[in-house]
Amino acid sequence: MIKKDIQNFLGTRVEINLDLLKRNFTELKKNIDPKVKIAGVVKANAYGHDLHTISDELVMLGCDYLMVASLREALSIRKYFEKEKSHPSVPIMVMGATTQSDFELAIKANITLTLFSLEDANRLNALALDLKTTAKVHVKMDTGFNRLGYKDHRLMVEDIQKMVQMPAIYVEGLFTHLALTDRDSDAIQFRKFDDVISALQAIGIEIPLKHVCDSIGTIAYPERQYDLVRMGALLYGYCSRPTPFELSPIMNFKTNISAIKWIEAGEGVSYDSTYIVNEKRKIATLPVGYADGLPRMLSNQGYFIVSGMKAPIVGLMCMDQCMVDVTHISDCEVGSEVILFDSKALPLVLLASQAKTNRNEILSRISMRVPRVFFKEDKICKIVDYLL
Ligand SMILES: Cc1ncc(COP(=O)(O)O)c(C=O)c1O
Known part of the structure; x- marks a missing residue:
């Protein structure tokens, strides 16, 4: 729709x-x-x-x-x-x-x-x-x-x-x-x-x-x-060779924090507890996972941006959710915006290299579950929601 x-x-x-x-x-x-x-x-x-x-x-x-x-x-x-x-x-x-x-x-x-x-x-x-x-x-x-x-x-x-x-x-x-x-x-x-x-x-x-x-x-x-x-x-907005004019990536991928919890030393995060903390840590849950198009390779790999700061991805990426460590980010709460990639704080090519893939694979796999929100003159002009 x-x-x-x-x-x-x-x-x-x-x-x-x-x-x-x-x-x-x-x-x-x-x-x-x-x-x-x-x-x-x-x-x-x-x-x-x-x-x-x-x-x-x-x-x-x-x-x-x-x-x-x-x-x-x-x-x-x-x-x-x-x-x-x-x-x-x-x-x-x-x-x-x-x-x-x-x-x-x-x-x-x-x-x-x-x-x-x-x-x-x-x-x-x-x-x-x-x-x-x-x-x-x-x-x-x-x-x-x-x-x-x-x-x-x-x-x-x-x-x-x-x-x-x-x-x-x-x-x-x-x-x-x-x-x-x-x-x-x-x-x-x-x-x-x-x-x-x-x-x-x-x-x-x-x-x-x-x-x-x-x-x-x-x-x-x-x-x-x-x-x-x-x-x-x-x-x-992408070219892996220098261009004679400035190029601007046109897409930003974003979400908002759905939950925040403190976990104690010795506790693990996500399936198989592949990430175990050795001290008390603040973990934010994001409502986005590999079924939305994030590479599962990002499990315990790379970071997203929360309040302008790097929030490392911790634990295995789930189908619909993933977790980031926000212990050092005081300025964040449920609902805070998270940048999964954008043209400034976290360029797609960087995320792609963290996931050991290329930008086109990430772009083309952003799934139908993710609404596309279009902007003109800084205002939303159209939303394409494939599910509703
Ligand atoms: C035959 C052909 N031409 C053109 C293109 C466009 O390539 P690019 O995205 O690098 O402009 C592609 C993309 O893979 C292609 O397969």
Whole structure:
């Protein structure tokens, strides 16, 4: 359910600042060639930020394309936009594989599919012909990531030559993905991509949207933006390389203390008593656990922020709760705010390193139990609560 007018929201929640999303997008736009299109990558619930809200905002900001990993994500955006009567013609693309049994759904919802075989192209063409429409596709090329795409580039050029002649297929794009191991291996990937573009041009085929770069690629190789860049992390405020403009993470993860108790020397905390205190300690219980998206690796590891101070995580992380030691924090009580991560006191990358994972894993695993509270001009403008 989407609530719009609650001005105060306590409990476990993520707060998402849409003004900062706008700032990240605007800065990005200033730093790329105006001819280059921007695709917003909104897979995995827009990296945990809410698929529908972020898709809507990005299109309003001027994003040219929305890209997701799976057809169901693409259909979900299309359905939402239909319900809201907004952005009826925004292009939405599935970057991952789609099974033939789902082709008809994709065609009917005008979803661009990624193809990497002639067999799939033939099937899609036949279905699109039956439905008296055209199916838009981007062909994926594997240049070294070894995940998805044509590995045999000569075969790919031959297949594209056949695809462009199919009456109900429109080959709009050609793309690959960088492994970003180092500049030398990236250069090899770019060279393979360029060789295919040249081979296609030599037989008179010009593909309108050629694209390679994600957030890091776009920043590291400003001269390699081709016709489109696929931006995920950077829009949400993250990039692991130095950026020519300031980036602002748009999400803070917060909760409020649900209980505080003193425990005596020799007592343990949580399952298995893996944390036993050797003196009297003040322990705060938080209503957030691994089912909300906190890594269980944070058991007895790392800290959260209470009243501006570090509160070490103690004991095993439970499904719905966890405990922090607040003995040294006098200024806290039941209801006090706790920062699980934010852009200042406890950056997500730091929390991720404490949990021995990366930021995208934490973001994308923030569960449906956690309401997304959206802010514009310091006021709550929307709350997305997946459960109510
Ligand atoms: C094919 C592809 N392109 C673009 C992206 C966006 O990457 P980033 O979040 O680094 O911008 C991803 C994300 O993993 C991806 O898989």
